[in-house]
Amino acid sequence: MSIPQSGGGPIESYEQLAAYMEAGCKPAQDWRIGTEHEKFGYLTADLKPLPYEGAASVRAILEGLRDRFGWEPVMERDAIIGLQRDGANVSLEPGGQLELSGAPLLSVHETRAELESHLREVAEVADPMGVRFMGVGAAPIWSHEEMPVMPKGRYRLMTDYMGRVGTHGTQMMYRTCTVQVNLDYGSEADMVKKLRVALALQPVATALFASSPFFDGRVNGHKSWRSRIWRSLDASRTGMLPFAFEEGMGFQRYVDWVLDVPMYFVYRDGQYIDALGQSFRDFLKGELPALPGEKPTLSDWADHMTTVFPEARVKKYIEMRGADAGPLSHLVALPAFWVGLMYDGAALDAAWDLARDWSAETREGLRVAASVDGLQGEAGGVRLLDVAREAVAIAAAGLRARALAGEGFADEAGHLEVLAESVTSGRAVADLLLERFHGPWEGDLRRIYPEMSY
Template sequence: MSIPQSGGGPIESFAQLADYMASGSKPKDQWRIGTEHEKFGWLTDTRAPLPYAGARSISVLFDELAKRYGWEPVREGENVIGMTRNGANISLEPGGQFELSGAPLVSIHDIEAETREHLDEVKAIADPLGIKFMGIGAAPVWSHAEMPVMPKGRYRLMTDYMGRVGTHGTQMMYRTSTVQVNLDYASEADMVKKLRVALALQPVATALFASSPFFDGKVNGHKSWRSRIWRGLDDSRTGMLPFAFEDGMGFQRYIDWVLDVPMYFVYRDGKYINALGQSFRDFLAGKLPALPGEKPTLSDFADHMTTVFPEARVKKYIEMRGADCGDFAHVVGLPAFWVGLMYDQGALDAAWDLVKGLDTETREGLRVAASVSGLQGEAGGVKLLDLARASVALSQAGLAARGLGEERHLAPLVEHVATGEVQADRWLKLYYGAWGGDLTPIYEASSF
C-alpha cells in the first residue's frame, strides 16, 4: 500500500483537485512503466510467515539491503517500514507482504531487469537465513491469527475500520498479494479511454493471472480468492466504477467520487490521525471532526486518493489492480499485457471497440466469473476465454508496434489462452494429483 504523499500545498480552490490530476498528463515520449509486486516471506524450517523482528525477519532483510546494496531506510517512528533507491521503493503490506514498487522505466525489458535484480538481492540475503518468498495471490494455509502485524499507523486504523465494513477487508490486508502496473496518460480524454478499457478488461487480467485457489488450508471454490475478497471489502471504495462509462466522465467526475468516499486518516508530523468514516468534503470546509478548523493540503488529498481501491485507480497515472501475484514470468507479463494495450493508439482503440458494447451488468458479471472460474467464466453471453484471446492478440500487436521486441514477455499469457488454463488450474491439478490433497508442497512450488 501507499506511503504518505508529499509536495502539495494548501487547497485554496475546488478546481485545484482536478488540476492535480491533470498535472499528471504527459506527452507520449515521456510515458513510463511502474510495476509493483507483493510476495509472502516464509521460514523454510517451520513454514511460518516471516515476522517483522527477530533473527530471521523483515528487519534483518532491511538492514542487509541497506548495507550490501545501498537502499535507504524509510522510518515511521523508530521502525524501518520501507526502503528507497534510485526511484524505486520497497514497502510492507499489513501482513508483511514484501513489496517492490519499481522506478518509472521505459520498457518491459527494463522491468524484467529491475525485478530480477530485486529478487536476486533479496535471495542472496534470505537464503542463508532459511527465508523464501511465495509469488501467489493469497496465503494458501496461514490463518489470520498467524499473520504478523507491521508497525504502521495507517494499518492499525484500517484494520479497525475493515472489521466494521464489508466482510473480507482484513483478509485483503493481511493475506493477499498482487502485481500491478502504473501507466501514464496524455490528457483527460486519454485518461478516460484508458480507464474505461482498464476497467472493462480487468476481469480478463484477473482470469489470466488467477493463482489463489486455496485459503485457510483448503480449496476455496475460486480460481482467484483474492478477487473474491475485494468483492466483499467496502463497496464505497471498490468495484468497477460504472460512472466512468457515463457521459461527462473526466477528472472532475472522478474527483467527485473520491470526495464521497469516507476517509481513513490525516497524516501529520509522522503520525496518522484517526478520521475514520469522516468526510473529505467537510475537511475542505474546515469542519473535519478530527482536525476542527483546519483545511487540507494537496498532500492530504493525495493521501485520500490512496484509500480508494477500484479495479483500476487514477491518481496522476492509472493503476491496473486486478491481478494476483504469480511467478517471475507473470510479474513481468502483467505490465507487458497492459503496455501493449495502452501505449499504442491502434491497440487502445481496438481494445475499446472490443469492450464498448458491454453494459454495467456484464462487466460486473465478468468480474465475478473471473474470480470463480478463471478463463472458463462467462457472463452476459461473453466468454472470458474469447475476450482474453482477443485481448492478448491486441497486446501482442501493440507491443510489436513499439518495436522493442517486448512481445516475448507475453509468453505465459499466450500459453494460457491457448490451453484455457492458468496458474490456479495448475495448482489444483497438482493438489488433486501428485500432492494427494496435501498443501505442504505449495510453499516451495510457488516460491521465486
C-alpha cells in the same frame, strides 16, 4: 500499500483537486511503466509467516537490503518500514508482504531486469536466514491469527475500520498479494479511454493471472480468492466504477467520487490521525472532526486518493489492480499485457472495440465470473477465454508496434508468451495448482511453498 505522500501546499480552491490529476498528463514520448509486486515471506524450517522482529524477520530483510545494496531506509518512529533507491521503493503490506514499487521505466525489458535484480538482492539477504518468498494471490494455509502485524499507524487504523465495514477487509490486508502496473495518460480524453478499457478488461487480467484457489488450508471454490475478497471489502471505495462509462466522465467526475469515499486518516508530523468515516468535503471547509479548523493540503488529497481501491485507480497515472501475484514470468507479463493494450493507439482502439458494447451488468458479471471460474468464466453471453485470446493478441500487436528490442527479445511481445500459452490451453496458474494438488501433491498443500517461491 502507499507510503505517506509529501509536497503540495494548502488547497485553496476546489478546482485544485482535478488539476492535481491533470498535472499527470504527459506527451507519449514521456510515458513510462511502473510495476509493483507483493510477495509472502516465510520461514523454510516450519513454513510459518515471516515475523517483523527477530534474526529471521521482515526487519532483518529490510536492514540487510539497506546495508548490502545501498537502499535508504524509510522509518516510522524507530521502526524501519521501507526502503528507497533510484526512483523505486520497497514497502510493507499489513501482514509483512514485501512489495517492490519499481521506478518509472521505458520498456518491459527494463521492468524484467529490475524485477530480477530485486529478487536476487532479496534472495542474497534472505537465504542465509532460512527465509524465502513466494508469489500467489492469497496465503494458502495461514490463518488470520498467524499473520504478523507491521508497525505502521496507517494499518492499525485500517484494520479497525475494515473490521466494521464489509466482510473481507482484513483478509485483503493481511493475506493477499498482487502484481500491478502503473501507466501514464496524455490528456483527459486519453485518461477516460484508458480507464474505461482498464475497468472493462480487468476481469480478463483477473482470469489470466488467477493464482489463489486455496485459502485457510483448503480449496476455496474460486480461481482467484483475492478477487473474491475485493468484492466484499467496502462497496464505497471498490468496484468497477459504472460512472466512468457515462457521458461527462473526466477528472472532475472522478474527483467527485473520491470526495464521497469516507476517509481513513490524516498524516501529520509522522503520525496517523484517526479520521475513520469522516468526510474530505468537510475537511475542505475546515470542519473535519479530527482536525477542527484545519484545511487540507495537496498531500492530504494525495493520501486520500490512495485509500480508494477500484479495479483500476487514477492518480497522476492509472493503476491496473485486478491481478494475483504469481511467478516471475507473470510479474513481467502483467505490465507487458497492459502496455501492449494502452501505449499503442491502434491497440487501444481495438481493446475498446472488444468491450464498448458491454453493459454495466455484463462488466460486473465478468468480474464475478473471473474470480470464480477464471478463464472458464462467462457473463452476459461473453466468454472470458474468448476475450482473453483476443486481448492477448491485441497486446502483442501493440508491443510489436513499439519495436523496442532488449533482453534477448526482438520486441516486448516475447514477454507475453506465458499468456499465449494460457489462452491456448485455457488454463491459468490456479488451474495448474489445482491439478497438482489433486495429483502429484496428493492433497499436501505444503508443496505449494517451494513450487511458487522465487
